[in-house]
Structure formats: structure tokens, C-alpha cells
Amino acid sequence: MDERARKYVIVGNGFAGTTCAEQLRKADPACSIALFTDEPYPLYNRIALPPMLRKQVTEAKVIMRDAAWHEKLAIDLHLSTRIDRIDAAERVAYAGGRGFPYDALLVATGGRPNPSPSPGAEGAHNVYNFQYMDDTKAISEQLEQSKVAVAVGGSFIAYELAEAFASRGVETHWVLRGPRFLRRMLDEIAGEMVDDAARDEGVHVHYGEEVERLERSNGVVTKVVTTGGLEIPCDCLGIGLGLTINTEVLDGTGVEVRTGIVCDDRLETNVKGIFAGGDAAEFYDPTAEMHYRMGTWNNAGAHGKVAAINMAGGDQRYHDVPEYSSQLFSAQTITQFGISPEYREGLEMVRKIDREKGHYRALFFWQNRLAGVLMIGKGNRAGKRKYVEAIKSKVAFAPSEWESLLGWTAG
Ligand SMILES: Cc1cc2nc3c(=O)[nH]c(=O)nc-3n(C[C@H](O)[C@H](O)[C@H](O)COP(=O)(O)OP(=O)(O)OC[C@H]3O[C@@H](n4cnc5c(N)ncnc54)[C@H](O)[C@@H]3O)c2cc1C
Incomplete structure (x- = not known):
């Protein structure tokens, strides 16, 4: 140097x-x-x-x-x-x-959020993405004068929009193309648990629906019409359809x-x-x-x-286990460590479900190593650390041991 x-x-x-x-x-x-x-x-x-x-x-x-x-x-x-x-x-x-x-x-x-591709969206004053500080301010202002709001998409962002709309006391509709939220990451049962949490919050969830067109008046969207024939009046439309990097x-x-x-x-x-x-x-x-x-x-x-x-001229390697945790409506939490089927095909899974307690645990294995963990419902910190360490250490577990790892976090 x-x-x-x-x-x-x-x-x-x-x-x-x-x-x-x-x-x-x-x-x-x-x-x-x-x-x-x-x-x-x-x-x-x-x-x-x-x-x-x-x-x-x-x-x-x-x-x-x-x-x-x-x-x-x-x-x-x-x-x-x-x-x-x-x-x-x-x-x-x-x-x-x-x-x-x-x-x-x-x-x-x-990345920048993908805009709504639906006919009628372009240039409408009450259609929003949710990525930036300025988006947040604009949506917040619009919600002050909204009775009904619609969130579109199966991603975390669409979920965050639906949750925020509901928490602001606005009638909330959530329109998803797929059969459940995060369909590539969650299986059917985990999807049902998220659905329970959404409905408990009063959110109207519409699966298997796409926006066919948006009806407008004076430059604002007034109605969302779906491919399945739903007609939802709308004062505020939030779009969560992924990012372009x-x-x-x-x-x-x-x-x-x-x-x-x-x-x-x-x-x-x-x-x-x-x-x-x-x-x-x-x-x-x-x-x-x-x-x-x-x-x-x-x-x-x-x-x-x-x-x-x-x-600066050093030689450091990335050696972290990715970790994501988010509230799921007011009563639930979702946590992910490492990778899930969204990232790699052919992962093997063991899982444990307690619907009453609202607990779901899925462990993903790749070549007998723990590759990732998905949890709905809180777990103890020590157990979560053990998962992260196991992923990081790349230690192999025989398939007969996999179920026992589910007990590392309570519930
Ligand atoms: C609403 C929302 C909720 C989220 N919730 C969670 C969560 O609960 N947990 C979690 O782990 N993650 C969450 N995320 C994701 C997390 O925020 C991102 O992964 C993280 O902020 C990415 O940081 P970054 O520095 O890579 O990029 P960014 O924060 O996107 O920053 C990139 C910046 O670069 C600017 N830029 C782009 N091109 C140029 C250019 N050519 N010249 C100058 N500037 C440029 C952009 O405008 C932007 O300001 C959430 C994201 C959003 C939007």
C-alpha cells in the first residue's frame, strides 16, 4: 500500500x-x-x-x-x-x-420496490410502495383520511402494510396471489397460523386473487377489482411485490x-x-x-x-449466520436463521407444531448439517443461540438425532 x-x-x-x-x-x-x-x-x-x-x-x-x-x-x-x-x-x-x-x-x-403492474395504477395519487421514509410519511397521511385500505402481495412488505393498516383502525383487505403468505418459505400449517393471526386482527385475507384492474376517479383509485370477481372499495392501496436491485x-x-x-x-x-x-x-x-x-x-x-x-487492505471473510425476526400481527413472531427452502432446493425438514400455543418449529437439513431454522412463536434465547452455533459449526447430525434438536427452544 x-x-x-x-x-x-x-x-x-x-x-x-x-x-x-x-x-x-x-x-x-x-x-x-x-x-x-x-x-x-x-x-x-x-x-x-x-x-x-x-x-x-x-x-x-x-x-x-x-x-x-x-x-x-x-x-x-x-x-x-x-x-x-x-x-x-x-x-x-x-x-x-x-x-x-x-x-x-x-x-x-x-433495491427499489416494484410498482403495481395493474391497469389504473400508474400516476394514481393513493397507490404506494413501502421502502423509504418518504413512502412512510405519504401513506401515514393518506391513512388519516381513509376508511378502507388494501395491501397487495405475498411478501413481508405486503404483510407489514396490512398490519399497519389494521393497527390504524382502517378496514383492511390483503390480496395475495398464492395460497398463503411467504409461500416459498412457509408450509401449509405455518401459513394457516399466520392466517389465524391476520384474522384475529380483523384483516380480510383474500388468497388466490390477483388485481385485475383499478377503478379511478379524479386521479385516485376508488376500487380494486380482482380476477376472482371481488370488488373492494379502496382509499389507500399498498403494494408489496418485491424489489428490483x-x-x-x-x-x-x-x-x-x-x-x-x-x-x-x-x-x-x-x-x-x-x-x-x-x-x-x-x-x-x-x-x-x-x-x-x-x-x-x-x-x-x-x-x-x-x-x-x-x-482497507485486510483479509476478513464473511462468517455470519443470517438472522431475521419480525412481529406477525400483535400476538405472533416469526424468526428465521440460516437458509430455508426459498434459498436452496432439496433441504430435508423436521417440524413440531403446537397450534394451541401458537408454536411452529421447522429445522432444515442439508447433507446432514443443520442449514436453517424457521420459528413462529417466541423461543428461549439460549436455544436460538444453539441453533446458530450448530449452523455455523457445520457439524453433522444423524437423521435419528434431528427430532431431538426441535427441543432446543421451549414449546
Ligand atoms: C418496511 C421494511 C421493513 C423491514 N423489516 C425488516 C425486519 O423486520 N428485519 C430485517 O432484518 N429486515 C427488514 N427489512 C429489510 C432491511 O431493512 C434491509 O435488508 C436493509 O435495510 C438493507 O440495507 P442496505 O444498506 O443494503 O440497503 P438500503 O437500506 O436499501 O440502502 C440503500 C440506499 O442506497 C440508495 N441508492 C441506491 N442507488 C444509489 C445511487 N446510485 N447513488 C446514491 N444512492 C443510491 C438508496 O436510495 C438507499 O437509500 C425491512 C425493509 C423494509 C423496507
């Missing part, structure tokens, strides 16, 4: 990008760090947007960093500034016509892109000096022994840290 101060550029100031900036400052006190976001906010807690929409937390609590924090760490934060091109040969990132040279660059651009900034760089930006377990891409992290990265997980994308908060932070160490 040469003696001059190194220059780092980070595209995206979500949890991956901002964690990377913080870690870079620790690893390299003399370096310069330029952190870019096309949003007008410093880091905010994206996973706190649902509680903000439910009016359980304020905007001030959701914002995690302020200008003073960036100044103290000498992180040059560029708000509302989109990086539109990277010259990988010259190692310069461009925002408009202005160039920012780098020695190493992180792309942590996340923001990779365009890498066009022309030669960086490989598949479901996301392909990188190794050091988070470096095939182009030296360019790293990827968080939702945007299709990374190599040495525990699962495969590449995949994982859109979770903890994973974004873990990527930010590992990428920073390697950008």
Missing part, C-alpha cells in the same frame, strides 16, 4: 453503507470517505418504518445518525446525490459531471450481476477494488457453501463491516 491517504467511495448510506464508513474510519484514521445517498436523509432505521407507520415511534426516533456524527468521524456525506456512473479503469465515481476518485468503492445500493450504477464496469451484485466471501466483486454489500449483494456464504442474496438488517451491517476491513 502506498503512503498517501487512501480514498474510499460508498454508494448508498443504508445500514450496509454507513456501517462500512464507520468501520473504515476505525481501520484507517487518515483516509478520506465519501458517502452518497440519493435520499435526503442520513441513515435511518428502515426496519422501524412499520412501527412509524403504526404511529408507535416518531420520525426523530427512526433517524439513527445526524450531521454531527458524520462530521465527528470526518465522513463526507452527500445527501440527495445519485452516483450515476463508475469508471472502473480510472477508479472514479461520478455524480452528475463531478468525479470522485477512489482506491476502493462499496456499492450498497439496496439497484445495479445500474455498475453498467459498463465489467462487474458481474446475477440476482444481485456477485461477490466473494470478502465481499469483493470480480473487478478489483469494487465491493458490494447488503440487499444489493449476491454474496458467497461459506457456511451454506453457496451464493445468494439476503435482504435483512443484520446481514447489511455484517456486510458493511467485512467489506470495510477488506477495502
Whole structure:
């Protein structure tokens, strides 16, 4: 490494990008760090947007960093500034016509939500995605004057919208194409348990239905018409139909892109000096022994840290077990460790269900190793740690032992 101060550029100031900036400052006190976001906010807690929409937390609590924090760490934060091109040969990132040279660059651009493809949606004033702070503010305002709201999609985001609508006292309809919520991750029984939780909250769930068209009046959607013939009056329409990963900034760089930006377990891409992290990265997980994308908060932070160490000339491998936990309406919780059938085909499963207690446990095995865990209902912390350690250690369990692992968390 040469003696001059190194220059780092980070595209995206979500949890991956901002964690990377913080870690870079620790690893390299003399370096310069330029952190870019096309949003007008410093880091905010994206996973706190649902509680903000439910009016359980304020905007001030959701914002995690302020200008003073960036100044103290000498992180040059560029708000509302989109990086539109990277010259990988010259190692310069461009925002408009202005160039920012780098020695190493992180792309942590996340994804943008897919818009509603339904006829009548385009340009309507009361149709929303749910990804950004500004979406949350706009939906919240609309709910103040809404009697009926409709959430569309089988993803976590559609669920979060349905839950928020119901918690705001609005008549809520949830329209899903599939036979259950998260159909590739949950089996039938787990799906029924989520359904129970939704109905207990007063949500009208419509499975096997797609939006055929939206009726409008004066630029707003007034009715959702489904392929099965339902006609639902609507004052607020929320769309949770997945993300398109923001990779365009890498066009022309030669960086490989598949479901996301392909990188190794050091988070470096095939182009030296360019790293990827968080939702945007299709990374190599040495525990699962495969590449995949994982859109979770903890994973974004873990990527930010590992990428920073390697950008600063270190040699650290990603070695985390992805973990996701979310409330499922007011009375339930869903937790996932490692991978599930959504990520890898051919996993073998054992499960234990207690409908009365609202407990569901599924353990997924791959080549006799514990690969992932899915839990509905709370479990004890020690048991959850044991699952994570078992996944990480890659220890083999004979099939005759699998059932006994179900007892590691109570219930
Ligand atoms: C409503 C909601 C609820 C969620 N709930 C949970 C949960 O309960 N648990 C959990 O683990 N995860 C949850 N997630 C997922 C989690 O928030 C994400 O996995 C995580 O925030 C991803 O962080 P990131 O840094 O990779 O990307 P992001 O947070 O998406 O940040 C990327 C940033 O880069 C900006 N950007 C993109 N392109 C450019 C460019 N060219 N130039 C400049 N800036 C650019 C984007 O606008 C954005 O600000 C939730 C997500 C949402 C939306």
C-alpha cells in the first residue's frame, strides 16, 4: 500500500453503507470517505418504518445518525446525490459531471420496490410502495383520511402494510396471489397460523386473487377489482411485490450481476477494488457453501463491516449466520436463521407444531448439517443461540438425532 491517504467511495448510506464508513474510519484514521445517498436523509432505521407507520415511534426516533456524527468521524456525506456512473479503469465515481476518485468503492445500493403492474395504477395519487421514509410519511397521511385500505402481495412488505393498516383502525383487505403468505418459505400449517393471526386482527385475507384492474376517479383509485370477481372499495392501496436491485450504477464496469451484485466471501466483486454489500449483494456464504442474496438488517451491517476491513487492505471473510425476526400481527413472531427452502432446493425438514400455543418449529437439513431454522412463536434465547452455533459449526447430525434438536427452544 502506498503512503498517501487512501480514498474510499460508498454508494448508498443504508445500514450496509454507513456501517462500512464507520468501520473504515476505525481501520484507517487518515483516509478520506465519501458517502452518497440519493435520499435526503442520513441513515435511518428502515426496519422501524412499520412501527412509524403504526404511529408507535416518531420520525426523530427512526433517524439513527445526524450531521454531527458524520462530521465527528470526518465522513463526507452527500445527501440527495445519485452516483450515476463508475469508471472502473480510472477508479472514479461520478455524480452528475463531478468525479470522485477512489482506491476502493462499496456499492450498497439496496433495491427499489416494484410498482403495481395493474391497469389504473400508474400516476394514481393513493397507490404506494413501502421502502423509504418518504413512502412512510405519504401513506401515514393518506391513512388519516381513509376508511378502507388494501395491501397487495405475498411478501413481508405486503404483510407489514396490512398490519399497519389494521393497527390504524382502517378496514383492511390483503390480496395475495398464492395460497398463503411467504409461500416459498412457509408450509401449509405455518401459513394457516399466520392466517389465524391476520384474522384475529380483523384483516380480510383474500388468497388466490390477483388485481385485475383499478377503478379511478379524479386521479385516485376508488376500487380494486380482482380476477376472482371481488370488488373492494379502496382509499389507500399498498403494494408489496418485491424489489428490483439497484445495479445500474455498475453498467459498463465489467462487474458481474446475477440476482444481485456477485461477490466473494470478502465481499469483493470480480473487478478489483469494487465491493458490494447488503440487499444489493449476491454474496458467497461459506457456511451454506453457496451464493445468494439476503435482504435483512443484520446481514447489511455484517456486510458493511467485512467489506470495510477488506477495502482497507485486510483479509476478513464473511462468517455470519443470517438472522431475521419480525412481529406477525400483535400476538405472533416469526424468526428465521440460516437458509430455508426459498434459498436452496432439496433441504430435508423436521417440524413440531403446537397450534394451541401458537408454536411452529421447522429445522432444515442439508447433507446432514443443520442449514436453517424457521420459528413462529417466541423461543428461549439460549436455544436460538444453539441453533446458530450448530449452523455455523457445520457439524453433522444423524437423521435419528434431528427430532431431538426441535427441543432446543421451549414449546
Ligand atoms: C418496511 C421494511 C421493513 C423491514 N423489516 C425488516 C425486519 O423486520 N428485519 C430485517 O432484518 N429486515 C427488514 N427489512 C429489510 C432491511 O431493512 C434491509 O435488508 C436493509 O435495510 C438493507 O440495507 P442496505 O444498506 O443494503 O440497503 P438500503 O437500506 O436499501 O440502502 C440503500 C440506499 O442506497 C440508495 N441508492 C441506491 N442507488 C444509489 C445511487 N446510485 N447513488 C446514491 N444512492 C443510491 C438508496 O436510495 C438507499 O437509500 C425491512 C425493509 C423494509 C423496507
